[in-house]
Amino acid sequence: MAGFQNPAFATFVAEIKDELILAQIRILRSNRGFEVRHASDQARPAEELKSIFLADIRVLCDFTDADQFRPLKSAPNLRTGWILLAPDDAALELALHHLYPNAVTDWFTVKSGTAPVTNYREFTARQSGMYRITAKLSDAQATDVIRACCDKKFCLKQRMWSVEGLAPDPAAEKSAIPCLEPCAILLEFARKGMRIEQEEKVTVALSPSDAASLKAALTLALQHPDSQIREADFNAPGNPRRLQLALEKLNSHGITLANAPEGE
Numbered sequence: 001m002a003g004f005q006n007p008a009f010a011t012f013v014a015e016i017k018d019e020l021i022l023a024q025i026r027i028l029r030s031n032r033g034f035e036v037r038h039a040s041d042q043a044r045p046a047e048e049l050k051s052i053f054l055a056d057i058r059v060l061c062d063f064t065d066a067d068q069f070r071p072l073k074s075a076p077n078l079r080t081g082w083i084l085l086a087p088d089d090a091a092l093e094l095a096l097h098h099l100y101p102n103a104v105t106d107w108f109t110v111k112s113g114t115a116p117v118t119n120y121r122e123f124t125a126r127q128s129g130m131y132r133i134t135a136k137l138s139d140a141q142a143t144d145v146i147r148a149c150c151d152k153k154f155c156l157k158q159r160m161w162s163v164e165g166l167a168p169d170p171a172a173e174k175s176a177i178p179c180l181e182p183c184a185i186l187l188e189f190a191r192k193g194m195r196i197e198q199e200e201k202v203t204v205a206l207s208p209s210d211a212a213s214l215k216a217a218l219t220l221a222l223q224h225p226d227s228q229i230r231e232a233d234f235n236a237p238g239n240p241r242r243l244q245l246a247l248e249k250l251n252s253h254g255i256t257l258a259n260a261p262e263g264e
């Protein structure tokens, strides 16, 4: 008797014609099953890549090149330089389970029109304890937090949930992996975002040119993130999502990179 086949996974496998890119991986059909590698290694000869086995995939997914733990598997920091041969559907399913947990199931629910999307308000309303304050962010504040946390620099899932005034992610911007409700990283970041809002404010009178310089500095810092700061260490002022949040706030106030016009 044939074994049970997960209908979500069977539908996903049927989508793989010759090859398929899913977030940061490329899946290629071959006469030996499926070849999986990092999408950016697409043009590299297989001999240049390190052959890994299913037993290795968990470690591969858990750490970055800088040996930092990856709490968010959809973060665009998957290691490169490896190749995995999955001999059959079951092996590919197991590999994907580690690379992008729940991705295929969530993708299938979206495809079949049954995706259980939970928006920010509904999600935060049911939080208790230290996370209750996440419900206190205004729509505008929550928008800055969400835009910063879910930016494609930090996560490749397509955010399908939202908050009043913020559209879901456009389909083409990230990947086919849907995000159906705020994740633990978002929740923690929203908590920090609310704590920041509750701090007594310092007032600094910035000229438009100074504000533009500040924005340029943040943009530069985001291009060269400190790899020693843990992804979810939101107490670190240099955490990339903190920098992005500051940038979103400047954007919300209409600060552009252009300097103010030259005077006489």
Ligand code: SF4
Pocket (backbone or CB within 6 Å): 074, 149, 150, 154, 155, 156, 157, 158, 159, 179, 180, 181, 182, 183, 184, 185, 186
């Ligand atoms: S909530 Fe945002 S950061 Fe978290 S998985 Fe979804 S899109 Fe990614």
